[in-house]
Amino acid sequence: MPVLTRLIPSPLVVDIRPGALDDLACVLADERISTSGRLAVAVSGGSGARLRERIAPTLPGATWYEVGGGTLDDAVRLAADIKAGHYDAVVGLGGGKIIDCAKFAAARVGLPLVAVPTNLAHDGLCSPVATLDNDAGRGSYGVPNPIAAVIDLDVIRQAPARFVRAGIGDAISNINSIADWELSNRVNGEKIDGLAAAMARQAGEAVLRHPGGIGDNDFLQVLAEALVLTGIAMSISGDSRPASGSCHEINHAFDLLYPKRAASHGEQCGLGAAFAMYLRGAHEESAYTAEVLRRHGLPVLPEEIGFTVDEFVRAVEFAPETRPGRYTILEHLDLKTDQIKDIYADYVKAIGS
Numbered sequence: 079m080p081v082l083t084r085l086i087p088s089p090l091v092v093d094i095r096p097g098a099l100d101d102l103a104c105v106l107a108d109e110r111i112s113t114s115g116r117l118a119v120a121v122s123g124g125s126g127a128r129l130r131e132r133i134a135p136t137l138p139g140a141t142w143y144e145v146g147g148g149t150l151d152d153a154v155r156l157a158a159d160i161k162a163g164h165y166d167a168v169v170g171l172g173g174g175k176i177i178d179c180a181k182f183a184a185a186r187v188g189l190p191l192v193a194v195p196t197n198l199a200h201d202g203l204c205s206p207v208a209t210l211d212n213d214a215g216r217g218s219y220g221v222p223n224p225i226a227a228v229i230d231l232d233v234i235r236q237a238p239a240r241f242v243r244a245g246i247g248d249a250i251s252n253i254n255s256i257a258d259w260e261l262s263n264r265v266n267g268e269k270i271d272g273l274a275a276a277m278a279r280q281a282g283e284a285v286l287r288h289p290g291g292i293g294d295n296d297f298l299q300v301l302a303e304a305l306v307l308t309g310i311a312m313s314i315s316g317d318s319r320p321a322s323g324s325c326h327e328i329n330h331a332f333d334l335l336y337p338k339r340a341a342s343h344g345e346q347c348g349l350g351a352a353f354a355m356y357l358r359g360a361h362e363e364s365a366y367t368a369e370v371l372r373r374h375g376l377p378v379l380p381e382e383i384g385f386t387v388d389e390f391v392r393a394v395e396f397a398p399e400t401r402p403g404r405y406t407i408l409e410h411l412d413l414k415t416d417q418i419k420d421i422y423a424d425y426v427k428a429i430g431s
Contacts, residue, residue: 112166115139126172148175198245204309211346248347252282278320325350330400
């Protein structure tokens with residue numbers, strides 16, 4: 079008898095709408111994630127702490143833990159603190175660093191994680207990966223998917239615009255990542271999970287083609303849904319392949335080569351995607367991607383995030399070393415310094431100023 083279906087790891091609850099945060103306690107109780115209300119809530123000293131005053135009265139059984147940053151040590155300390163209590167679930171309330179710390183801590187103590195992001199800076203809010211700074215730089219750690227994602231669009235609208243724009247760059251970069259996956263399939267026979275690829279690609283296309291901007295709830299709804307779907311796509315495939323290709327290798331190169339100057343993850347991934355698409359010969363797609371990124375106020379040239387052309391060329395040349403074993407257009411072309419410079423000059427002309 080053939081296998082007729084498969085189980086997909088995904089959140090039990092995805093609640094994306096204005097005012098969703100006010101109903102957090104009811105949602106968790108109704109879905110039997112926490113009927114007792116005993117929650118460990120991890121917050122930052124910034125946006126999460128401000129929201130604590132608003133929602134603490136609705137979570138009388140919760141214990142609040144302030145997380146200092148986004149390091150592995152922070153996550154380990156949080157896990158140790160939570161372990162001493164008796165909780166139904168862990169809630170990560172804040173930006174990406176706080177949610178990643180909460181993911182890791184929840185996995186370490188064997189509790190489900192509820193993700194309540196305060197911005198849409200990247201697709202990690204619903205992914206099976208926690209990205210944490212460590213002594214070697216930055217590491218990615220496998221964790222279970224959040225059991226719930228509660229995204230209040232009113233809260234998202236209050237986030238710094240740059241953080242929301244960064245999520246646009248990360249979502250759109252899916253399209254380039256899938257093209258890299260398909261390239262590896264053609265050249266090396268790497269297996270593609272069709273469902274994961276379809277979800278990630280359509281998430282990216284939905285953001286790329288939407289005419290709205292970060293001031294519109296309709297657009298924010300699409301962006302939030304795209305980031306959630308991308309996280310689920312990574313769970314389906316069992317790795318980050320649906321959302322991490324040459325664009326992310328360039329992003330990692332920026333982080334490693336210029337750690338004190340690097341821009342946000344989504345800004346670097348969007349720029350990397352526009353350039354990588356040009357590398358693969360998809361010139362019209364590259365130009366359109368650059369046009370959309372510009373419309374949303376995102377960078378398409380390295381100088382727009384404080385890097386010289388030579389520094390960008392160095393990052394592109396170094397990028398394949400950041401993900402050994404991953405095959406993308408960068409590994410396929412194996413470009414040298416002068417070649418990258420020449421192609422970059424053509425890219426600049428193609429996308430216009």
